[in-house]
Amino acid sequence: MSVAIYNTVWLIDDDELANYVNEKIISSQHFAKSTVVFTTVDEAVASLDLAAGQKGTGFPDIVFLDMEMPGLDGWDFIEAFQRLSPDVKKQCKLYMLSSSIDKSDAERAMAYEDICCFISKPLTTDVLQTIMDSKPGSSQS
Template identity: 40%
Template sequence: MSVLKKVMLIDDDQVNNFVCESIIKSEHFAEEVVSYEMAEDALEYLKGAAANNPGAFPDLIFLDINMPGMDGWSFIDEYRKLPEEITKQCSLFMLSSAVDRKDIICAKSMAEVKDFFSKPLSPEILSFIKDEFIAI
């Protein structure tokens, strides 16, 4: 049985999304994984879900920082505009190859961001999230 219903990946790296999806599924972490290579597209999906079908909103989001177009920081600025009664049910984590200490500190200082993890996603990271952030 899966831990979560839906996980969303937002990363411009298609290979990373494939690897993350494979790990999430093999660890039975989520029933469904949706991935977006453009943060703008993910945001449009989230806006639609918030307005029309809150049950389609993901339980957890893994967000990259450095992406073309809308980056992770800009995504968070827009994510904050979504209804809080819906976003508070979703755990947002940064998953990035960025190792700039300022990025890590900034991410961890944001109320919306539960934690920052360096790529690649691993079963250990999922286990940590399950133990520390998900009430089962």
């Protein structure tokens, strides 16, 4: 059993099926020690602010963010994330995880500096592997 690469991964999506699939893949890949699921952006933003205040504890290393949600949506979360200080922000990589396969959606997402990558659902082991490979010092594991 290898040690998980990341401490905390956040899944922000109102689609329960998608969350189920993603959690399963993440845990089977030993991608993160803990996976936190938010089905509304409201909750996610509240936790983000809280974690940022606690100087690291509970702050996610990776966030997979869906865009289309009722009420506050993925774009609202990005807004909230942008307001954080650069020191805090650099601890976390923000991935957009969307059911869209539309190029224009990917382009729109990539216009945000804080978004690392636009990933079309479903999340796969290959995608997680790529993320892990891109982490500095990942070859040690």
